[in-house]
Ligand SMILES: NC(=O)C1=CN([C@@H]2O[C@H](COP(=O)(O)OP(=O)(O)OC[C@H]3O[C@@H](n4cnc5c(N)ncnc54)[C@H](O)[C@@H]3O)[C@@H](O)[C@H]2O)C=CC1
């Protein structure tokens with residue numbers, strides 16, 4: 001299956017809220033024709049309605065034999081939503097789920113054993129082409145399916161193939177939910193600046209640019225993040241004073257994030273039940 005097949009046969013999105021829209025926005029910016037996209041969503045956003053004006057089929061009759069169906073509803077609503085596309089199960093159509101927790105076995109049970117299904121977890125920086133998606137396929141998924149999924153995902157960022165489905169809840173907790181932790185870091189850093197007397201707008205500008213700039217440097221630099229941290233830290237200077245607080249073995253960042261990521265991983269497992 002190739003990109004040309006996708007353009008010709010069509011891509012169906014079951015649900016197109018925050019994450020589905022972030023992906024669709026990236027794909028359309030990358031050249032996916034509006035006329036190749038079918039979206040089912042009972043509560044379309046203004047953005048989605050405007051894409052319908054560009055030619056996206058919104059709550060329209062489905063194409064006869066879509067190349068891909070993307071499952072992008074909340075895990076809790078999957079059971080009710082899935083019957084709308086179940087008839088495409090059985091072989092010819094590749095299903096890609098982005099739902100947290102929902103397992104390959106869950107989908108195979110509802111779409112039929114012969115159905116190629118990829119379970120994936122993207123993240124919202126996909127909207128600006130800077131996402132990362134973890135993915136793994138069931139036994140029906142061929143190398144050509146995975147390559148097509150990766151080609152599609154490459155227009156919204158990077159991707160990683162998992163070794164085993166059991167890694168997916170941890171991937172969800174690190175990169176799927178991760179942008180929210182980083183946005184909260186920006187909020188908290190700005191609030192801390194305000195507490196030291198900075199005007200709110202200036203504190204937010206400093207915090208946002210610092211996190212974005214550090215992220216960009218971490219991606220571009222040949223040094224690892226630990227060395228980049230050392231590069232900022234003058235002995236006996238200001239950074240060392242802050243890191244003494246942040247790197248405390250009991251109350252610092254590392255044990256806090258370990259607990260947060262464990263909570264997210266556990267919740268992913270619960271959503272899968
Ligand atoms: N938001 C994020 O950062 C990420 C979300 N995900 C996964 O993506 C999925 C969607 O999450 P969000 O986009 O955040 O949620 P959302 O609530 O923004 O979007 C879900 C969409 O599904 C629609 N919907 C509800 N019932 C439907 C039905 N029966 N048929 C068709 N559409 C229906 C809703 O109207 C809504 O627009 C979830 O399964 C979540 O686990 C995965 C990775 C990251």
Ligand SMILES: O=C(O)[C@@H]1CCC=N1
Pocket residue numbers: 100172176177
């Ligand atoms: O919060 C959630 O459950 C979804 C999955 C990863 C990001 N958002």
